[in-house]
Amino acid sequence: MLRREALAKLTGRERYVDDLPLDDFLWGMTVRSPAPRGRIASVRFGKDIDWSRFVVVDHRDIPGPNVVALIEQDQPVLAAESVRHVHEPVLLLAHRSRAAVRSAARAVEVVVAEEPAALDFRAVPAPAQIQYGKDNVLKHLKIEKGDVERALARAPVVVAGTYETGAQEHVYLETQGMIAYLEGGVLVVKGSMQCPYYVLKALQHALGRDETRVRVIQTPTGGGFGGKEEFPSHIALHAALLALKSGRPVKLIYDRGEDMAATTKRHPALVRHRTGLARDGRLLAQDIEVVIDGGAYVTLSPVVLSRAIIHAAGPYACDNVRITGRAMFTNAVPFGAFRGFGAPQSQFAGERHMDVIARTLGVDPVELRRVNLLKDGQTTATGQVIRDGTDRVAVMERALELARYREKGHEHAGFNATHPTMRRGMGLATFYHGAGFTGGGEAALKSRLRVAGRADGGVEVLSANIEMGQGTLTVFTELAANRLGLEPDDVIIAEADTTRVPNSGPTVASRTTMIVGGLVERACDDLRRRVGLDDASRGQAVKDAIRRWHREHPGEPPIGEAAYERPPGIEWDDKTYRGDAYGAFAWAAYVTEVEVDLRTCGARVIDFVAVQEVGKVLNPTLARGQVQGGVVQGIGWALMEECKWQQGAMANNQLTNYLIPTSDDVPPVRVAFVENPYPHGAGGAKGLGELPIDGPAPAVVNAVARATGTDPRAIPVTPERLMELMENAVRG
Amino acid sequence: MTTLTVAFTLNGKPVSLDVAPADRLLDTLRYQLGLTGTKEGCGEGECGACTVYLDGLPVDSCLVPTFQMTGRRVETIESLDARSLAAFERCGATQCGACTPGVVMTAWWIREHPDLLGSHTVRELMAGNLCRCTGYDGIIDAVTEAVGGEGRENRKR
Numbered sequence: 001m002l003r004r005e006a007l008a009k010l011t012g013r014e015r016y017v018d019d020l021p022l023d024d025f026l027w028g029m030t031v032r033s034p035a036p037r038g039r040i041a042s043v044r045f046g047k048d049i050d051w052s053r054f055v056v057v058d059h060r061d062i063p064g065p066n067v068v069a070l071i072e073q074d075q076p077v078l079a080a081e082s083v084r085h086v087h088e089p090v091l092l093l094a095h096r097s098r099a100a101v102r103s104a105a106r107a108v109e110v111v112v113a114e115e116p117a118a119l120d121f122r123a124v125p126a127p128a129q130i131q132y133g134k135d136n137v138l139k140h141l142k143i144e145k146g147d148v149e150r151a152l153a154r155a156p157v158v159v160a161g162t163y164e165t166g167a168q169e170h171v172y173l174e175t176q177g178m179i180a181y182l183e184g185g186v187l188v189v190k191g192s193m194q195c196p197y198y199v200l201k202a203l204q205h206a207l208g209r210d211e212t213r214v215r216v217i218q219t220p221t222g223g224g225f226g227g228k229e230e231f232p233s234h235i236a237l238h239a240a241l242l243a244l245k246s247g248r249p250v251k252l253i254y255d256r257g258e259d260m261a262a263t264t265k266r267h268p269a270l271v272r273h274r275t276g277l278a279r280d281g282r283l284l285a286q287d288i289e290v291v292i293d294g295g296a297y298v299t300l301s302p303v304v305l306s307r308a309i310i311h312a313a314g315p316y317a318c319d320n321v322r323i324t325g326r327a328m329f330t331n332a333v334p335f336g337a338f339r340g341f342g343a344p345q346s347q348f349a350g351e352r353h354m355d356v357i358a359r360t361l362g363v364d365p366v367e368l369r370r371v372n373l374l375k376d377g378q379t380t381a382t383g384q385v386i387r388d389g390t391d392r393v394a395v396m397e398r399a400l401e402l403a404r405y406r407e408k409g410h411e412h413a414g415f416n417a418t419h420p421t422m423r424r425g426m427g428l429a430t431f432y433h434g435a436g437f438t439g440g441g442e443a444a445l446k447s448r449l450r451v452a453g454r455a456d457g458g459v460e461v462l463s464a465n466i467e468m469g470q471g472t473l474t475v476f477t478e479l480a481a482n483r484l485g486l487e488p489d490d491v492i493i494a495e496a497d498t499t500r501v502p503n504s505g506p507t508v509a510s511r512t513t514m515i516v517g518g519l520v521e522r523a524c525d526d527l528r529r530r531v532g533l534d535d536a537s538r539g540q541a542v543k544d545a546i547r548r549w550h551r552e553h554p555g556e557p558p559i560g561e562a563a564y565e566r567p568p569g570i571e572w573d574d575k576t577y578r579g580d581a582y583g584a585f586a587w588a589a590y591v592t593e594v595e596v597d598l599r600t601c602g603a604r605v606i607d608f609v610a611v612q613e614v615g616k617v618l619n620p621t622l623a624r625g626q627v628q629g630g631v632v633q634g635i636g637w638a639l640m641e642e643c644k645w646q647q648g649a650m651a652n653n654q655l656t657n658y659l660i661p662t663s664d665d666v667p668p669v670r671v672a673f674v675e676n677p678y679p680h681g682a683g684g685a686k687g688l689g690e691l692p693i694d695g696p697a698p699a700v701v702n703a704v705a706r707a708t709g710t711d712p713r714a715i716p717v718t719p720e721r722l723m724e725l726m727e728n729a730v731r732g
Numbered sequence: 733m734t735t736l737t738v739a740f741t742l743n744g745k746p747v748s749l750d751v752a753p754a755d756r757l758l759d760t761l762r763y764q765l766g767l768t769g770t771k772e773g774c775g776e777g778e779c780g781a782c783t784v785y786l787d788g789l790p791v792d793s794c795l796v797p798t799f800q801m802t803g804r805r806v807e808t809i810e811s812l813d814a815r816s817l818a819a820f821e822r823c824g825a826t827q828c829g830a831c832t833p834g835v836v837m838t839a840w841w842i843r844e845h846p847d848l849l850g851s852h853t854v855r856e857l858m859a860g861n862l863c864r865c866t867g868y869d870g871i872i873d874a875v876t877e878a879v880g881g882e883g884r885e886n887r888k889r
Contacts, residue, residue, distance in 0.1 A: 006821045009829030010836055012769020012809035019768035099752070171864050173773045173781055173830035222771075222830030223864055256774045469828025469865045621824040621870075628867030629827065655778035655862070663868040664859035 001488055001619060004473045005220070017177045017191045017219040018253050025179070026055060027098040028242045028252035029105040031091035032262065033083035035112035036119065036296075036331040036647045037131075040081060043091060046107030054104055055246040057092040062241065064208030068233050069201055075297035075334070077206050077237045083112055084131070085296035085333050086649035087262040089234070094242040094250050117331035119648050121293035122270050132329035138294045139302035139327040141309055143381050143577045146320030151285035155276025159357045163273070163349035164714040165697070167293075167643040168266035168636075169650070170338060171660050172468075174222020176232060176263060177253035180239035183215075189240055190217040193232035194224045195506035196464050200498045202233035203240055211498070218496040221468040225633070226337030228468065229508050230300055231263050260653035264336025265643060267292040267304055267327075271312065271349030276320070281361055281368040283318040286381075290346050294327040295334035296648070301327040304335075306438055308342030310581045311694070313381040314350040315392060315432040316372040321381040332648035337508060339630065340693040343433055344637070348715065351429040351698030355705065365702070366405070369396060369430050384580045390613045390676050396430050396589040399611035402672060403591035416707070423596045424606075427703025429695040430589045434582030435510040435687020439572035442515060442564055442583070447505040449519035451480060451527045453558040455550045457543030458490035459527065461520055463504040465512045466496045470689055471622035472512050478618060479517050479682055483524040485538025505564075510687025513618065514584070517682025519562040527560025567680040584678045584686045588612035590631070590695035594703035601723040603704045605635050608669045612691060616677040616684030623688060628669040630692025636661045638697035642716050740801040742767075743811040757796040758782045761808060769809035769833050773862065780861035783834035784808050790841045790860075809833035812840060816878070825874035827865030835861045839875045846879055854879070 008014040033040075043058075045051055059066050059080040066080060067073045079090045090110050095101040118129035118136055125136045132138055152158055178191030187209060193199055193216075200216045203209065216236070221228060239252040254262070269292045276285035290308050294301035309325040358365040373392040379385050400406065405426055412424045436442050450462040461480055467473045477491045494501055504516050528537055531545040549558045572579035593607035610627050617623045640659045644651040652658045677684025701712050710725040717725075739748040742765070751760055758775075761767045761784070770793055773781030777792040784793045785807040817836070819825075826832040835858070842848060842857050849857075854875050855868070863871060 002821045003824070003826065005829070006826050007814065007817065009826045009832045010817045010820050011812070011814045012771075012833040012836075014829050015768065016771075016830065018772075019762075021766075099754070171862075173779065173828065173862065173864055174771070175773075221828065223828040225864070255772075256776070471827070621822075625824040625827055625866055625870055628869045629865045630867070632867035633864065654776060655774040656776055660862060660864065661868075662859040662862060663855045663872060664853075666868060668869050668872070669867050 001474055001478050003471060003622065004477055005467065014220050016174050016222055017179060020179065020190070020219065022179060022249050022251060025249035025251050026094035026096055026242065026246055027101045028092060028094045028239055028250045029101040030089050030238060031093065031105050031108045031110065033079060033086055033088040033090055033110055033112060035083060035114050036086050036117035037084055038082060038112040038114040040079060040083060040090065041111045041113045044109040044111060049104055049107050053095065055094040055242055057241045057245050061245055062206055064206045067206060068237060069205040070230055070299060071302060072298040075299070085331050086647050087333055089238065092238050092242050094246055117648065119330055119332065121268065121291065121328040121330045136329040137326050138298055138329050139305050141305055141325040141577065143309055143321065143323040145381055145383060148285050148287050148320045148322040151320035152274065152276040152287060155284045156279050157277045157361060158274060159277065159360045160274045161353045161356050162713060163271045163352055165269045165345045165348050166716055167268045167335065168338060168641050169260055169643060169658055170225040170227035172223025172225060172227055175254045175256055175259040176228065176235055178232065178235045178239040179249060179251045180236070180243040181249035182243060182247065186213055186215055187240055187244065188215045188217065189236045190219050191232060191236060192221045192228055193218050194221065194228045194466060194468060194508060196466070196496045196498050197503045198230060198506060199233050199236045203236055206237055207240060216498045218466045221466060224468040225339045226341065226508065227263060229337035229506065231336060256655060257653050260658065261650055262333065264299065264334055266338035267294065267301065267335040267342065267345065269308065269345035271346055273349060273353045275353065275357060277357065277361065281363045281371055283316055283372050285320040286313050286318050288312045288323045290323065290325040292327050292342065292345065293330055293332060293335060295330055295332040297334045299334045299336050301335065304342040308346040310382060310434065310438065311343035311432070312346035312350055314347065315374050315430060315587060317374050317378040323381060330648060339633070340690045341509065343690070344694050344697065347431045347694045348697045351431060352701055352713065355702045356711070365428055366400065373430060380581070382581050383578045388584065388676065390587055392587050395587055395611055395613055395674050398672060398674060399589035399591045399609050402611065402670060403593065403607065403609040405591055408593060421598045423598060423707040425594055425703045425707030427592050427594060427699040427701065427706060428589065429699040429702065431694045432585045432587050433510065433691040433694055434585050436515050436583055437509055437511065438581055439574055439579070443566050445505045445564065447516060447519060447564040448502040449504040449516060449523050449562050450502055451520065451523040451560045453527055453531060453546035453549060455547070457547045458486065458492065459484065460492040460494050462494045462501045463516060464496050464501050465504050465507045465516045468507065470626060471619065472507065474622060475513050475517060475618055476520050479520045480524055483521050484528065484542045486542065490543070510689045510691070513685050514681040514687045515564065517685065518680070519564065521682055522562035523560040525560065526562060527558060530558045530560055583680055584615065586612060586614045586686045586688060586691045588691055588695055590699045592699045592703050594700060594707055596704060596707045601719040601726060603639055603717060603722060605700055606667050608667055610669060610692060611672045611674065613674040613676050614688045614691065615681050615686035616675055617673050618683050618685050623673065624671045626688050627671045627692040631669045631696045632661050632666050634693045634696025635666055635700055638700040638715050639717055642718055736799045738799055738802045740803065741805045743807055751798045753799055755798045756794055757784070757798045757801065758793040760798040761793060767808050767810055771830055771833055773831060778862065779831065780838065781831050781834040783837040783861065785837065785841070790838055809837055812836065819877040820874040823874035823877065824866065824870035831861060831863045835863065835871055839878060842875060843879045849879065
């Protein structure tokens with residue numbers, strides 16, 4: 001099936017939040033902290049502006065607790081007495097003219113009496129920099145399996161390495177934005193978001209409104225990648241406060257500069273490995289330490305850390321594993337959800353480390369992975385027994401074959417020996433990604449979904465899971481149509497409006513197809529039973545029964561419901577971090593060919609093969625698109641996307657100097673799927689959206705290492721960094 | 733505040749309106765004329781989401797002052813014939829859609845100037861339109877098909 005809303009998007013008819021008609025509204029603007037830490041001494045309003053013409057909101061205008069509700073209630077809606085990071089919101093302004101409100105925002109001076117800021121998450125904080133607990137550690141987590149110290153002491157070889165990954169900006173092409181207005185006594189907030197119920201909860205909490213007086217509606221969302229998971233709550237609250245104070249509709253749209261400066265990014269990470277090995281490369285012990293920069297508020301850092309450590313040991317069998325994780329408080333703009341959610345950081349380190357091990361032992365990186373890849377019956381670091389029947393070595397072999405890995409290796413030897421300025425190399429990464437919330441997370445969400453029968457015999461899917469480009473509308477349509485034997489045109493997906501749709505959970509964690517899609521299927525079954533049919537009834541029989549119901553129960557459409565049920569045999573202990581971390585893992589092997597120009601030190605990916613097992617592929621075009629998009633985002637993170645920091649804030653907050661890949665920077669991404677249906681996923685599917693960002697960075701950097709004979713340990717490997725590495729290699 | 737009156741041809745029809753000296757064509761189109769198909773991605777000429785044709789040439793409308801439009805010809809995504817977008821649907825050329833109108837505008841311009849393909853690849857010609865979702869393959873395949881290629885690009889190596 002073709003993407004449902006494709007034509008609306010291709011013709012420019014799709015209306016995003018900033019495209020919606022809105023009468024007699026005000027433009028909102030946020031005034032932010034100039035300093036990373038300190039007491040707000042004063043807020044000075046410029047004398048050349050008639051402030052009576054502006055709506056001005058500060059923390060005193062917040063009706064409820066001054067908190068953006070999330071994991072920990074630590075982040076204020078608007079700073080009151082003090083600030084913890086540059087760009088922290090302090091004041092809100094609104095005016096009919098966008099130009100006027102922008103000038104006015106520049107005319108407000110927030111004066112901060114500065115205090116010592118903690119700006120390096122890798123450094124032990126000085127006493128004056130401690131702002132969270134005793135040591136600025138936001139969260140500490142540990143996984144233990146076997147006896148690592150003993151195994152390391154006995155191992156014939158121990159290889160250690162330290163790896164670093166930089167922050168990454170999402171660069172969804174539609175910047176963040178919200179509109180808010182009052183309709184009767186109900187506050188309506190519409191905008192670009194992944195999680196309507198997160199926004200609803202945050203609005204209710206800080207505005208002191210029950211759910212009958214707040215309504216959240218998601219507008220078509222121009223990309224999210226996690227960046228619109230938790231952050232939209234802030235903009236929603238800001239727009240709502242301005243609307244409540246002014247009594248007028250308010251539109252608050254970030255321009256690119258503000259979006260890049262003030263919103264979350266991927267957590268920077270530092271990962272240390274100490275690995276004990278047999279001579280043949282078998283893993284005997286993995287001792288891993290993962291440290292991430294959380295920034296100035298807790299946001300989602302504990303959960304990002306959790307996913308980072310669970311994935312840190314890689315898709316390998318090892319009896320002795322210890323993984324410790326720390327999320328550090330710093331006075332940086334808070335980091336947040338980004339596709340992969342910690343796993344790309346820890347797997348960059350893990351897969352880069354595999355190549356470092358291979359080089360140290362003098363074994364082939366392919367053979368090193370072959371002997372260690374998990375076989376059915378073996379366990380992950382958390383003790384989860386893998387028994388899905390997927391041949392992970394075969395997945396790797398398929399990727400090697402498609403990429404002509406071995407032939408290319410021989411060709412490169414000749415090429416590199418003779419070419420005056422170019423060097424080529426192949427790189428491999430084997431990796432995995434657990435889909436859905438970790439451990440007991442899905443059960444705690446208690447997701448619910450409804451499918452309603454319409455008077456014309458068609459159905460409407462009511463879910464809070466949204467379309468942001470990844471294909472929810474299309475996949476839910478296909479799942480409902482297939483389940484009931486209907487045509488796609490018989491299926492409507494409801495707008496994600498919290499007054500209409502039940503809370504089917506956030507649109508995150510590669511859970512929408514696999515988990516929420518399963519609820520679509522079961523709610524269809526329930527609907528079918530509700531109208532008096534058995535599970536085998538399909539097509540016209542279903543439509544007839546729904547129509548009949550409508551005739552017999554006027555004004556009461558038949559509704560099928562489904563609630564999340566944990567698949568059988570899944571056990572997780574959050575205290576010990578032991579058990580089944582995820583219902584299913586997707587498995588992948590990515591192989592890339594890289595060419596480095598010795599004159600510019602620029603590395604260019606010239607071939608990319610992505611092979612993955614994601615259960616059953618439901619829509620090949622959408623699935624391929626997810627992989628290709630994720631791979632290119634991963635190539636960007638590996639080679640060019642670099643946040644430059646000043647006082648814990650992004651200094652290069654524009655697309656002129658934060659570079660993302662263009663069409664001419666990347667080759668075609670060749671995608672292949674190995675199918676192995678997952679019995680508890682919708683239509684046999686596993687989660688797919690995040691997997692493709694885990695593998696590209698290590699594959700690309702492994703290839704750069706091979707091409708140049710250097711040993712990069714940190715990304716991005718920009719030309720500047722690679723030049724340094726090559727010069728150091730020459731100097732010895 | 734000073735305003736200037738500009739008269740130009742928009743999607744084949746004459747328009748006349750008052751604008752501020754600093755108004756960008758992008759904002760005039762979106763907020764004054766209601767043509768919201770043209771999107772703002774970066775506001776500094778990097779991403780191409782706001783691509784329109786100015787006297788037949790693709791330009792970033794965020795970099796064009798509206799007052800300079802007097803006597804000129806502007807065409808937006810709203811002027812394109814939607815019937816010939818099948819290749820874009822089939823190849824998965826759009827995901828979130830925020831870059832898409834700009835992508836389609838550039839693609840159509842390439843289609844109308846096939847001689848460019850003698851000296852440039854589709855990937856080079858599309859490099860002024862950033863997309864964060866597709867990884868570009870869906871776009872490149874669709875453009876290649878739309879310009880009469882064999883459906884898969886023939887990338888120079």
